[in-house]
Amino acid sequence: MNYTIAQESRIGGREINQDRVAWLATADAVLMVVADGMGGHLQGEVAAQIAVDTFIERFRSEAKTLLPDPAGFLATTLNLVHQTIVRYATACRIPSHAAPRTTCIACVVQNGQASWAHAGDSRLYLIHGRGPGSGGVVRTRDHSLVQRMVDEGTLSRAAAANHPMRNRVFSCLGGDVAPHIEVSPPVALEDGDLIALCTDGAWSPLGESLVSELRRSPLVASVPKLLDAAENAAGLRADNLSLLVMRWEAPDPDTATRDMQLAVPPERALAPISDEEIDLAVAEIRRRIPFDPNGASS
């Protein structure tokens, strides 16, 4: 399998980062998870951490090296996360109305197909790249009141973007209401397709630019750039924001044999870093160096 993954999670203007991002791969399958622990509830970050930990643990034990049933795996694991968070809250004697909660979007890529499932308003975008389906974008439907109003035709898309209730979700993991878990049908991937998982702190301020920027630049550059843009747009009180993006590359019959001969284990045979990517990374780090009134060099 040939793919590139870039990810970043930022605290925004908050005191703690309640977002969690993780990915894990065998030689033949990749799991990606993003969870947004919910503010206003005690220990949202614990709920998000439970989500990520549960996915990682189950993927480790079930993916050998493929998952027998990706859709089943996703649905079962999301339910398990919900139960685990509820048990945690009970053990800590946290009243159910204040119990930790999290949204979650998880995606499995194997056999050239992507499967995903979600609860809440963390999103997945599938952006078709160079293949025949080029131009199309698929995204998850938020489990939010605002999205429901848009679907019912009682609210315009533009009004939804600024609606005071836009952060309210009707489905999440943890808490006293059983979650609505939505499993999407698998989609065949084409060379150059992008899969982006993100929290509302990232997608909400970005709008259309999320997709256009991801299409335009290499991931190593676009992911930090998009989060910069989201943070700037959201201002001082920016929400936690996380973005994980995979670029899928179709297997190339001419290089497959050579890959097999690499001296590194398959999970380390990451996409090679190009000269341009090295320059971009160096430039990015140089930009981040804080001004130092005492440092003569820099």
Add this chain to the structure above:
Amino acid sequence: MFSQNNQPLPADYELEGYRFERQLSVGGFSIVYLAHDAAGTPVAIKEYMPNAVTLRGEGQVVPVIPSEFQADFNHGLKLFFEEGRALTGLDHPNVVRVLNFFRANETVYLVMRFETGQTLRDHIRGHRGRLAEPFMRKMFTGALDGLGEVHGCGLLHLDIKPANIWLRTDGSPVLLDFGAARYAVDIGPPEPRAMYTPGYAAPEQYHGKFTLGPWTDIYAIGACMYAALAGGAPQAADERMVDDQLLPARQRWGSQYSPRLLATIDECLRMEPTRRPQHARALQASLNSDTDADKPPGSWFSRLGLPGFK
């Protein structure tokens, strides 16, 4: 892969306006040099040079990277970038300051501020442990200010040990060497370069059954405090998992330090991650939550102007 050590850059070598003076330290993945910038200010320069996959002989500057090791070299390069990103995002008096980052000689260089002083390791050795309580509290409060900032950026240091805590001549600490640092949320594939130091690494860094988090660095801070009293590292966590022989600080130094300090050290060194102070601020609060009953025996301990060195 290669086992012999790579040669350091020669003395008086000049690069990007820096004059290299000498090698300060060498690790498996990098060489750190003392150098001077154009104004004569001393700086520490870390050169990415993974020993196992690069060859640089006497008098050579550009390393040879055999093509079969290019993937490993690149993988490490990405991790070196992570260190660069980690440090440049941090601007705190108790965290080492990055001054420059550049690419040259087929590799990359991280330039850091160099300050006079010594490592906590050398300081502990010089005193054979038994550091005084006021110094302990003030110094670790400062180190925890820095660590809190690190965690606040979503980073874990993961290799805190006395050799990686620099003491300025005024006694204030600076956290060094973020070569093992990782974003707390970055739970990628198994880390081929997992780095840890026995005695300071938390049990979850060995068994992998619990997510690494701020509590992992807290264990290491506890081990540093223990070492500051004992003169050496506590029993390694992997050994403790089999047969825990670590004498609690309260038992070992019960009459010489305040119960509060000793209890705090023991809390940090708990095997279960959830039973340790969960973050730097919590540990600071625990360290500094004095009541009269908590004062050490004798009257020599006076209240300190805590916290910090900001």
